[in-house]
Amino acid sequence: MVPLQNSDRFRHCRPLVAVITAIAVLGFSGCSSVAPSKTATGAGTGAAAGAVVGGLGAGATGGNSSTGILAGAAAGAIIGGVVGMVKDAKERKEQDRLAQERAYQQELARKRAEEAKRKAEIEEELAVTQGFRISDMELADAQKKVESATERLQRLKDERSAAFNKKRALDEANERLLATEAEIARMEEELARLKSDDAAAGAQPAPAPAVPAPAP
Numbered sequence: 001m002v003p004l005q006n007s008d009r010f011r012h013c014r015p016l017v018a019v020i021t022a023i024a025v026l027g028f029s030g031c032s033s034v035a036p037s038k039t040a041t042g043a044g045t046g047a048a049a050g051a052v053v054g055g056l057g058a059g060a061t062g063g064n065s066s067t068g069i070l071a072g073a074a075a076g077a078i079i080g081g082v083v084g085m086v087k088d089a090k091e092r093k094e095q096d097r098l099a100q101e102r103a104y105q106q107e108l109a110r111k112r113a114e115e116a117k118r119k120a121e122i123e124e125e126l127a128v129t130q131g132f133r134i135s136d137m138e139l140a141d142a143q144k145k146v147e148s149a150t151e152r153l154q155r156l157k158d159e160r161s162a163a164f165n166k167k168r169a170l171d172e173a174n175e176r177l178l179a180t181e182a183e184i185a186r187m188e189e190e191l192a193r194l195k196s197d198d199a200a201a202g203a204q205p206a207p208a209p210a211v212p213a214p215a216p
Helices: 006-012 014-029 038-061 065-133 136-202
Strands: none
16 A cells, blocks of 8 residues: 655644644634633644644654644643743732732722821810810900901001102102203203304304495
């Protein structure tokens, strides 16, 4: 009997490879509502890849392709499952860390809120206790002091405002004085120049009278 060529052997094993690949695809998809774990996904991927590699390797060496496919699928599933398991462990560890961090922050916020509430209650109780010790006369005296201090503060503000207004008025007066003096100097110079021009024109000699022509 003539032995089958490598391509013929692989052709006969294609149905088994297709079945293993379909199993891997199902492992990828999982349930429509729950995402598959990394372990199941890795096992499916490893099984599919191992089946293909095992089948090709067995066919190339003249061995049993079906046995090679099954062995490769098993080995790939184990390796892929281990890799996926490691990834799942890392994700669970990170999720646990985040959950612990959130729980810690929530507990810290709760404790701070309780401490603030207790502090407010203690301060209110102290205020009530002190209120019982305050007489009406003491309260009236304190209110009079507040009124007197408020009036004094207002007087000081008015005094300060008046001093500021005086300084501003003086500055404005000095500016107007400087501008007025500058205008006076300009006008005096202009008038002096016009007067000197008029005097020079009056000092010129009068023209000689015309001599009448002799009679013929």
